[in-house]
Amino acid sequence: MVNPLRKLLFRGSSRENGQRPTKLEKGEVLLRAEGIVKEFPGVWTHLILDHVTFDVRAGEIHALLGENGAGKTVMANILSGFYMPSSGQIHVRGRQVSINSPKDALRLGIGMAHQETTLVRPLTVAENIALGISEFDLSYPLSKVERRVRELSQRYGLEVDPRARVEDLSAGEQQRVEILKTLYYEPYVLILDEPTSVLAPQEAEQLFSILRSMAADGRGIVYITHKLEEVMELSDRVSVLRLGKLVATKQTSQTTKEELVRMMIGDVAITPTKRGRAKKGEVALELRDLHVLGAEGSPAVDGVSIQVRGGEILGIAGVAGNGQRELVEAITGMRGVEAGRILIFGEDMTGRSPRAFADQGVSHIPEERRRIGTAEGMSLAENLMMRDYRLPPFSKRGVLDRSLISQHAQRMVSEFGIMAPDLWDTEARILSGGNIQRLILARELWREPRLIIAAHPTYGLDLKAVQHTHELFSRLRGKGSAILLVSEDLEEIFAMSDRIAVMFRGKIVDVKGARETNPDEIGLMMAGSQI
Amino acid sequence: MSMTVGRSALAIFVVLLIVVGVGGYYIDPDPDSGFDPEAGYDDGYDDGYDDGLAEVPPDTDGDGVPDEFDACPTVAGLPEYGGCLKPPKITVVSDVGGRGDLSFNDMAFKGGEEAETDFGVEMIEIISSTEDDYVPNLRLGALDPDVVLIVGVGYLLTDAIIQVATDFPDKDFAVIDGFAPGMPNVMSILYEEHKGSAMVGALGALLAAEYDYPYIGGVFGIEIPVLWKFEIGYKWGVNWAMQWYEDTYGTPAPGIGATPMKERVLYTYTGTFSDITKGYLAAVPMYEQGAVAVYNIAGPLGLGINDAVNELAEAQGLDSGPPFWIGVDANQDWINPGFVVASMMKRVDRGVYLATQLVIEGTFRDVVEEYGGIVVLGVGTEVSGVSISGISVSTLADLDEFIAMGARAEELTGTTILPGTPSEIRAAVEAMRNAVPDWIWDAIDELAQEIADGTAEVPECSFGCDIDSYRDIYG
Amino acid sequence: MSERLWSTLRSVAPPVVAIAVGLFVGALLMLSFGFDPVRGYVALFRGSYGSPEAWMESLAFSTPLMVTAITFAVGMSAGLFNICAEGHMYMGAAGAIAVGGMVSLPPGLHLVAATAAAMLVGGLWALPAALLKMWRGVHEVVSTIMFNWIAFWFVLYLIRFHITDPGRAERATPAMITARYPVLGGSLTGVIFVVIAFCVAIYFLLWHTGLGYELRLAGDNPDAARYAGVSFRRVILLTFLIGGLAAGLAGGSQILGRPPSWTVYATLGNLLNLGFQGIGVALIGRNHPIGAIFAAVFFGGLAHGGRFMEYEVGVSAEMVGAINGIIVIALALPEILRIVKRVRAVKE
Structure with missing residues (x-):
């Protein structure tokens, strides 16, 4: 029986029957993100993504490289519908779309396998995959899911027993289930976020060959990583992000590790600090x-x-x-x-x-x-005390001298330039990242350790x-x-x-x-x- | 938690408490409630003016009583010309058993309802949900100027009654089963349970003789002196019955008569007043050894005894005893019609009724003084020359009242309590009673008569009694 | 100044709204059953705070709640969901009876000894759960629920066989005259001063000592606490110990400071649920030791005032319970939401 909701969700009978999507022309631009800007007002003052333009073509593995905090995961989350971009456009197969939810993304043929698996551990592989579908139809036969899982596993060499419990699987196998879960919807574009971070080297090798066969199948793959070797080994093209900006997009064959490093960490201008020769101590x-x-x-x-x-x-x-x-x-x-x-x-x-x-x-x-x-729920003054609360002069026989602590905190605030409304009444939660760091520096350094x-x-x-x-x-x-x-x-x-x-x-x-x-x-x- | 939150929370509570506290002193949207602990006494006069601030009502004959009240009867225990006011109130404060216990509390409320009908008082039921509620619940009535009598149901309330009665010397209090002698405003109402136990003991023994059973049984709660009263009375009753049989028929009684005197009563102190299973476990061997009836002296454990009887009845296909069990405190005959031969009834309702009557008649304090605060109700007892019984063996006539009480409890608790329709229950109990030969019932009446006129003296063994000396005699 | 005013208003707003919502929903409930809510509330609050006598009864009801709330509040401060107050309270009551009712001591000393015994027994009863948590990582909710039941049956056993009042099956031996707190009026005794002093002492401990700092730090951010060199075992032990002492004192206050019985009933009826109600009190008091005092006064007021609603307006006891419950939940809601938010934040 065909569930009308599913029909609505996956237009086209071929997908309903779990068959391959329309043959994709190799090189066709499947997904194009243009001038994507993402800001988190109130959390970060700078742009997390700053006018990033990026595309994936059929049959390619496109690596998205960058250091932690460069904005890779945010980009992936925007493409897969978890975040909305602050501005910018997304095109899927030439048509401009707006992706408001992961469901939208799946409907448009964009699937994402997350860094940390979102599987329900006591359930079997097939049950986990059915969960995604059964939201719409609880009578969906499990045997059908199992058959389909076997078929998909065979096609891409993703060996997983659909009846195995997830909790019995290794990290690599769980990763495969995560990918299978996405493949179930026959996506055009598959996004993987640091998939090898939990894998053993052999498992990573297996994953790579799976990804290659999927690319050969005409899908586009976005591969997020900060590991240079993987980029060199696996990808066709590589885009480098640094501090939310796209540095460059290159054919992998036309670049080198060294160039990529430089793009990742930026140009280093050496300004030797003037300093006297310190006496080398013990x-x-x-x-x-x-x-x-x-x-x-x-x-x-x-x-x-x-x-x-x-x-x-x-x-x-x-x-x-x-x-x-x-x-x-x-x-x-x-x-x-x-x-x-x-x-x-x-x-x-x-x-x-x-x-x-x-x-x-x-x-x-x-x-x-x-x-x-x-400790975000505690005040500035109390956060400044984390190292000193049991030491004199702040603590006398276990009793805290609050006026002395106030004085000390006042001194730290002015010396380290911490901006905070007050010492005792405000939770540290509301301090900005920079002020948090000043607070920590003040606390850790004032005693000249x-x-x-x-x-x-x-x-x-x-x-x-x-x-x-x-x-x-x-x-x-x-x-x-x-x-x-x-x-x-x-x-x-x-x-x-x-x-x-x-x-x-x-x-x-x-x-x-x-x-x-x-x-x-x-x-x-x-x-x-x-x- | 930040300091701000803590401080603001404190501020809120201070403000809240001040508002409701101060508000409580000054706001009185219901000047007619007749209840203001601060202002004291509201005359309850529904005239729209405040007490104390009122213009003086016309009093043409100058007798100090306003014209419109001149015709009012004076009622003792009530404020002047109270007879024309709202009906005087009595409060009946339950113990933690509450409404629907089909025993103590329900009977007390029944007594209050009878007093409502007969004396025109208004009874207010106050249910205590924990032991800490006793004092404040008693004070509720004490603070209300319209209340003329406060009744505490059960000896659990004794301490609380003493405390509140001390604080409110102008109010009258009664405590059922409590022992608070020597206070001018407290009447302790006690019952002669030993006499009732003797009567059901005799009944059991005669049944054993009739049906040729060697024993009768008793399931007791925790061994405390109060229960000794029941135990010795029960055993004495067996003895009396054997004597009576021999005197009447010239031969020793069959069945139980052949059992040595000190072994006729099988009894167990279960050590609990709440564990129903223990009641069952205690009763089963008694029936197995040949007890014709088992007396329940452990409150809800009766249900356990009932289970034991039901088991036998089912195994043997009986729809009526023997074997039987014997109820206690309330009329429990309806619980399992045909198998509860009778109940030793303690008429808590009579106690509440009596106290109300005395207050309304204005003789409450005199009676308290006359009896030193302790009024004992028993078989054929008199209080200040008025005959009032507090103890009886259940009769068919009582049954209807208790079936009604069960029906009411069903309404209150929403659970099925009665084992059948009232008429079915009545028919079954009646059939059982008719199956028991008349001479037995006559013998029990005879014993009641002997107890009432003092010919038969049932030993009372309670606090400070040497129980062993009695057990040496009666087993 | 306007900045400050705003922030004050903001933090004051939730409880005010909560009170309003609670009273409003309670009023709707009364209306829907045909009672006049104004009369109902006036009866309730006049009954609880409308006269000195009313205050005394309300305070008597609130006395044990102040300290059972401390147990939960201190637990929450340390990030532990400590619901053991119930069991500690039973044990504390037994301790109070053992010393206050079974041992003869000179006046004054007897009172001190009996109070100390209640707290000590309560505190000792905290050790197993604390040790299980410290050495085996057993979650405190699981262990404390089980220890609550062990305490319940153990104290019942004690009442039946060891601290029995001969001749009175329904209760244990009462505290001797020398071990009773002086009655201030009604059901209120001097024990309330001990209880309040205890709350203030806990406030001082939490906010003015290094130990308290460690405890709150561990509750706010366990990782940061580890970083600051806080020993979790010490925090756990301290938290449970304070909880035990507090709940033990609550149990003791019901024995040594609550006329007319001065003892525990064989049903534990005059102790039952005071520990669990302490959780509600703590939530209303925002898990603050001083907040607990005021919240307990409010709670005790409801507990005592409810009977006036019943007596004067005729609202049934069950309905009174429901109305009180609504008010309590509404008041506790801001704190519950805060905790939920924090738990969610920690998980992320």
């Missing part, structure tokens, strides 16, 4: 063959050994996702260590708590400012604040603090660091003196090229 931080596991249990930090001395800034350069976050978490006590040693001022801190690290004089400027750096672990300390700050932060770091360095600076911003790395270590796939590729190297060399190392 070894503040020493890592010996440190191994740390990532979120999926895969090795994220893979045998790192470095030293940072007092009066020195060691910059860690690298494309995001190469183990920097795990490294920072491990050396501040936030993440367990698999193997190796962490020594801070000679004391073995391996496996100690965040409090022990703090007590040892380690400051931590975290990458995730809102998630771990602030001996060792500072700073992850992306100036990301999102305006120029003046960046300058102020850099001056502060220099001053602390001059006073003998050791600083480990993790940044994706090569400009900053070069401006601040005494030495630069490049991290790639969990390993330190090399450590260079800042004066003995140049951005090109570092950029190549970041891309994984051995020199």
